Amino acid sequence: MDREQQTPVLSVVGLTKDYPGVRAVDDVTFSIEAGSVHCLVGENGAGKSTLVKMLTGALQPTSGSMKVRGQPFFPANPQEARDGGIATLFQEMHVVDELTVMENLTLGMERSRFGFLVKSDLDDRVVRTLNAIEPSIDATARVSSLSVAQKQIVEIARAASSGASVIIMDEPTAALSEREVERLFGVIRRLRESDVTVIYISHKLDEIFQLGDAVTVLRDGRHIATAPLSEIADRSDLIRMMIGRNVFQTYEPRKTATGETVLEARSLANHLLDDVSFDIKRGEIVGFYGLVGAGKTEIARALFGADKASGSITFKGNPVGHSPRQAIEAGIALVPEERRTQGLFTNLSIRENIPVMNLRKLSDKGVYRSSEELAAANEYVGKLSIATDSIDKHTEKLSGGNQQKVVFAKCLFADADLLLLDEPTRGVDVGAKMEIYNIIKNMADTGKSVAVFSSELEEVLGICDRIFLLYSGALIEEMANGPEVDIAHILNVVTGGGEGAVQ
Amino acid sequence: MTISAQIPPRTEFTRRRLGDEAFITLLVVLAAVALFLTASLLVPNFFQLQNMINLVTNNWAVISLGVGVTFLLVSGNFDLSVGGVVALSGVLSVWFAQSAGGANALSTGLGMPYFLAIACALLGAMAIGGLNALFVVRFGVPSIIVTLGTMMVARGIAQVITHGSQRNTNLPEEFGVLGNLYMFGTSVKLPVVLMILLILIAVFIEKKTVFGRKTYWIGANAVAATLSGIDRAKHITYLYLFSSAIAGVVGILLASEFKSGFSNRGMLMEFDALVIALLGGVAIAGGFGSVVGMFFGAIILAVVTSAATGLVLSPDWQFTLKAIAVFLAIVVQTWALARRNR
Numbered sequence: 001m002d003r004e005q006q007t008p009v010l011s012v013v014g015l016t017k018d019y020p021g022v023r024a025v026d027d028v029t030f031s032i033e034a035g036s037v038h039c040l041v042g043e044n045g046a047g048k049s050t051l052v053k054m055l056t057g058a059l060q061p062t063s064g065s066m067k068v069r070g071q072p073f074f075p076a077n078p079q080e081a082r083d084g085g086i087a088t089l090f091q092e093m094h095v096v097d098e099l100t101v102m103e104n105l106t107l108g109m110e111r112s113r114f115g116f117l118v119k120s121d122l123d124d125r126v127v128r129t130l131n132a133i134e135p136s137i138d139a140t141a142r143v144s145s146l147s148v149a150q151k152q153i154v155e156i157a158r159a160a161s162s163g164a165s166v167i168i169m170d171e172p173t174a175a176l177s178e179r180e181v182e183r184l185f186g187v188i189r190r191l192r193e194s195d196v197t198v199i200y201i202s203h204k205l206d207e208i209f210q211l212g213d214a215v216t217v218l219r220d221g222r223h224i225a226t227a228p229l230s231e232i233a234d235r236s237d238l239i240r241m242m243i244g245r246n247v248f249q250t251y252e253p254r255k256t257a258t259g260e261t262v263l264e265a266r267s268l269a270n271h272l273l274d275d276v277s278f279d280i281k282r283g284e285i286v287g288f289y290g291l292v293g294a295g296k297t298e299i300a301r302a303l304f305g306a307d308k309a310s311g312s313i314t315f316k317g318n319p320v321g322h323s324p325r326q327a328i329e330a331g332i333a334l335v336p337e338e339r340r341t342q343g344l345f346t347n348l349s350i351r352e353n354i355p356v357m358n359l360r361k362l363s364d365k366g367v368y369r370s371s372e373e374l375a376a377a378n379e380y381v382g383k384l385s386i387a388t389d390s391i392d393k394h395t396e397k398l399s400g401g402n403q404q405k406v407v408f409a410k411c412l413f414a415d416a417d418l419l420l421l422d423e424p425t426r427g428v429d430v431g432a433k434m435e436i437y438n439i440i441k442n443m444a445d446t447g448k449s450v451a452v453f454s455s456e457l458e459e460v461l462g463i464c465d466r467i468f469l470l471y472s473g474a475l476i477e478e479m480a481n482g483p484e485v486d487i488a489h490i491l492n493v494v495t496g497g498g499e500g501a502v503q
Numbered sequence: 504m505t506i507s508a509q510i511p512p513r514t515e516f517t518r519r520r521l522g523d524e525a526f527i528t529l530l531v532v533l534a535a536v537a538l539f540l541t542a543s544l545l546v547p548n549f550f551q552l553q554n555m556i557n558l559v560t561n562n563w564a565v566i567s568l569g570v571g572v573t574f575l576l577v578s579g580n581f582d583l584s585v586g587g588v589v590a591l592s593g594v595l596s597v598w599f600a601q602s603a604g605g606a607n608a609l610s611t612g613l614g615m616p617y618f619l620a621i622a623c624a625l626l627g628a629m630a631i632g633g634l635n636a637l638f639v640v641r642f643g644v645p646s647i648i649v650t651l652g653t654m655m656v657a658r659g660i661a662q663v664i665t666h667g668s669q670r671n672t673n674l675p676e677e678f679g680v681l682g683n684l685y686m687f688g689t690s691v692k693l694p695v696v697l698m699i700l701l702i703l704i705a706v707f708i709e710k711k712t713v714f715g716r717k718t719y720w721i722g723a724n725a726v727a728a729t730l731s732g733i734d735r736a737k738h739i740t741y742l743y744l745f746s747s748a749i750a751g752v753v754g755i756l757l758a759s760e761f762k763s764g765f766s767n768r769g770m771l772m773e774f775d776a777l778v779i780a781l782l783g784g785v786a787i788a789g790g791f792g793s794v795v796g797m798f799f800g801a802i803i804l805a806v807v808t809s810a811a812t813g814l815v816l817s818p819d820w821q822f823t824l825k826a827i828a829v830f831l832a833i834v835v836q837t838w839a840l841a842r843r844n845r
Contacts, residue, residue, distance in 0.1 A: 306730060328732035336730055343730070345723040347790050349522075356720055356731040363713045392522065410731065 177291030290470030333416035401432025571746025579789025587657030589769030592754030597764030628751025682760030722789030
């Protein structure tokens with residue numbers, strides 16, 4: 001295949017998008033080869049989402065043009081973009097839980113005559129596509145019974161069976177365990193072989209090197225570079241292009257961890273957890289690492305009183321209550337797994353989001369003091385450098401990293417002594433990740449305790465003092481972090497190979 | 504606490520703007536004023552002080568119900584039971600107060616002292632609110648279904664007690680006082696003054712108290728609210744009790760005004776209360792709206808219906824006019840907000 005002679009499957013020229021006061025995408029020009037995996041990288045607010053929204057018809061560019069297979073392409077809405085051959089997988093799941101896998105796959109593509117559904121070969125076709133991608137998923141199963149990873153695969157199958165020539169994937173591995181990621185990569189490579197182009201957006205740079213053919217780097221809405229990945233030396237090279245500084249994360253032992261136990265969990269058990277016991281000490285950062293479904297979220301929610309679990313949990317010597325309200329009062333705060341549905345009030349402004357976990361601090365005999373709400377919002381927007389032009393901005397309009405910082409601000413405002421962070425940097429770019437890690441370390445340095453529940457090994461190894469390895473609802477092993485940690489051993493344990501190693 | 508050593512913290516992000524809620528409320532107020540002025544130009548004798556007062560005083564019952572309904576809508580829940588509760592509490596207050604030995608079943612009551620009778624009627628009304636809360640909060644049934652059911656339960660009980668008719672005999676002398684008490688020598692009656700007091704208290708709760716703020720958080724995202732330590736179950740229970748208590752008082756006052764307990768009283772009032780809340784910019788999805796907006800929504804509806812019926816149309820057109828007003832209002836509000844936040 002001679003690259004020079006091919007028309008690019010997609011090209012954009014001078015693409016620009018203005019918002020009042022902000023130029024989100026600034027004169028971006030690049031093109032994408034057919035049948036390649038083209039990665040799109042950039043920091044928070046670099047313009048990736050806006051660019052994707054223009055490609056998929058959700059937003060109209062202020063100026064500039066797009067071409068698909070040489071033809072001018074101006075989608076006025078997502079349907080037109082799909083008709084033009086561009087399908088999208090979103091960061092958040094866009095599947096309907098109440099329908100079956102099959103119904104989800106054919107959703108919006110049903111043939112009808114006079115408003116009545118008619119049979120077509122559609123069903124057979126989508127089943128074939130699904131089987132090619134992931135035979136273990138039953139097409140008649142209800143989607144609500146699938147795991148997050150399986151739902152994702154249903155979404156990919158839907159895009160693939162719609163006959164799209166370009167599939168945009170925005171952070172597709174954010175919710176997947178390492179093994180599932182491998183499976184997804186297999187799917188993507190098969191798509192590439194059948195001449196489908198994948199635009200792959202991810203903050204996990206290793207994935208980009210593993211999978212990508214070419215990469216486009218955006219920074220502050222501008223196009224920095226488009227190059228074959230073979231021409232990029234290594235991760236730090238790419239990171240330098242993205243942010244113009246070097247931020248490789250390495251663990252530095254901290255000295256603030258004390259021997260004083262603040263939280264004691266004994267024999268936690270529920271439908272997923274199996275006899276989990278551990279301690280958390282004052283001033284330390286502990287990590288809970290395991291694959292999706294290993295029980296991380298369940299432990300966090302049990303500690304927070306959001307889910308029921310048998311066993312005992314004592315915090316600073318007292319039993320923890322059975323509701324989030326009691327947990328917060330005792331000094332425990334949770335940054336939940338799904339920030340948009342569980343952490344944020346997306347229809348409310350930054351100012352209205354921050355105080356909710358500590359209303360006592362802002363009120364006097366039930367009367368709310370708005371002026372202090374204003375002061376608190378200003379303080380935390382400054383402290384956490386949340387990028388916004390106004391504290392009255394709806395949190396819906398913020399980028400992923402800034403949304404997560406608002407959720408952090410909520411928890412910091414609660415003055416908690418123990419912070420539970422469930423996937424704290426999911427869907428957050430490299431720069432914001434570093435800032436969030438700094439926030440976490442600073443918390444611990446001031447004598448608070450932090451528990452990080454993560455499926456990213458790099459994250460756990462980067463910041464945690466002590467690491468608990470989980471597999472299938474059980475705590476298999478506890479280890480101290482340090483330069484000599486055996487990564488091969490960790491991966492072996494969390495994938496189920498470490499049963500013999502129970503202490 | 505220092506969060507970031509490298510980046511000096513900025514401290515001012517106070518580039519404020521009018522909130523979406525204030526914006527919509529302003530829009531509703533302007534629409535109410537504009538409609539009133541237009542009606543004044545078209546309808547003879549419309550532009551009179553007495554007419555302005557009437558627009559409010561004729562609607563005291565629905566506006567009062569609208570307060571409870573607005574709070575519940577903001578929290579993401581419906582209350583369609585208020586009309587039924589108005590009938591129930593009115594009928595109960597009559598039944599409890601009627602003296603024990605009457606000539607027939609409809610004139611025989613329980614013979615309670617009047618104030619005990621209305622207190623018990625109020626408790627009966629709040630029992631319906633408790634039932635709403637029980638099903639919505641404990642059993643997780645969608646509020647629209649629960650309150651549609653309790654609406655019929657309440658009116659059904661009222662119908663049984665009145666035998667599908669009215670109770671208006673054998674009542675103590677003081678029964679007709681509260682609903683017909685003229686205040687300060689004017690034509691304004693006690694219920695209107697109570698409505699104004701209720702609005703003032705509601706605005707204070709909504710804008711200035713933790714309770715009011717919690718209502719918005721629950722409506723905006725119930726899951727996040729619970730994970731942020733808000734006791735949603737307790738809050739929604741309070742709101743249903745609050746709404747049914749208002750409806751109970753309205754029912755007692757109406758029964759007093761007419762000196763009768765009538766099982767069809769308050770018919771469709773739940774829909775009027777919903778309509779004025781929607782006209783006033785309260786979002787049906789929750790998390791958005793205000794009592795002041797609801798109040799001016801009621802004014803819009805009153806102006807439209809009274810002006811049109813005073814002009815050319817027969818009163819039969821009232822429903823159609825309400826429908827048109829609601830559709831227009833919701834389309835305009837949605838469009839204005841989308842345009843603003845683009």
